[in-house]
Amino acid sequence: YQKIDDTNLDIDSRNQLVERYKSGYAEDASALSAMNSGELDVREAPGEWSPREVAHHLADSEMTSALRLRRLISEEHPVIQGYDQEEFARRLYYDRPIESSMAAFKAARDTTAEILEQLSEDEWTRYGTHSESGRYSVLDWLSIYADHAYIHADQIRRARAANR
Numbered sequence: 804y805q806k807i808d809d810t811n812l813d814i815d816s817r818n819q820l821v822e823r824y825k826s827g828y829a830e831d832a833s834a835l836s837a838m839n840s841g842e843l844d845v846r847e848a849p850g851e852w853s854p855r856e857v858a859h860h861l862a863d864s865e866m867t868s869a870l871r872l873r874r875l876i877s878e879e880h881p882v883i884q885g886y887d888q889e890e891f892a893r894r895l896y897y898d899r900p901i902e903s904s905m906a907a908f909k910a911a912r913d914t915t916a917e918i919l920e921q922l923s924e925d926e927w928t929r930y931g932t933h934s935e936s937g938r939y940s941v942l943d944w945l946s947i948y949a950d951h952a953y954i955h956a957d958q959i960r961r962a963r964a965a966n967r
Contacts (some may be wrong), residue, residue, distance in 0.1 A: 812942055817927070820949040825916045827952025828909045831861060834959040835901070843901065845966040846959065852892065854959045859897040860888060861955055862904035865911040868948050872915055873932065875941050876922070881931035883939050912952075919945070 816929075835854060842854040852860065867886060874881040892895075926941065933939035 817945070818943070821916070821919050822917065823949040823953070824912070824945060827949070827956075829910045830956040831858070831908070831952050832905065833900065834956040834963070835905070838963065841945050841964065842966055845962050847864070847965045849960040851962070852958065854962050856897045856903055857955045857959055858901035859895065859904045860892060861952065862907040862911075863891050863895065864888070864951065865908045865915075865948075868944065868951075869911040869915045869916055872918065872941065872944055873941075875929050875939070875944060876918070876926055879930070883931050883933045885933065885935040 835858060840853060841860075844853045847851050871883050874883065922941070928940070930938055930940035930943075933943075
């Protein structure tokens, strides 16, 4: 991901990112719709995540990101800790059913979208330090997570196409 220049992001562009963030869950739910258990486990290529693994990653990432935003807003210059998503995939039983993970993804995204809609102009300028990438603002957070669900919806669709 590329950091955005949050000093020059106009309100309309920011609002477009918020709308993209809000629609992300539906994009992934659509990509996963009507997939049977076998289709959930196909990969677009060796070493890539299956749609099932992507669904669990989305839940874990979304719950983590929801807490990150809350910390950016409520703490003075928090340190936002990175995590190893591959280790999550190895250790958190990504072979289980996806329904609960998709519900967690949706709930975390919905509650976070409600917060985004309430932010004051001052809150949009808050920032902390990410343990891996340095200065990390609310707008950096938004630019990442506005696209995150779409990137993985495309990954799910590619795996689905590779299975045909």
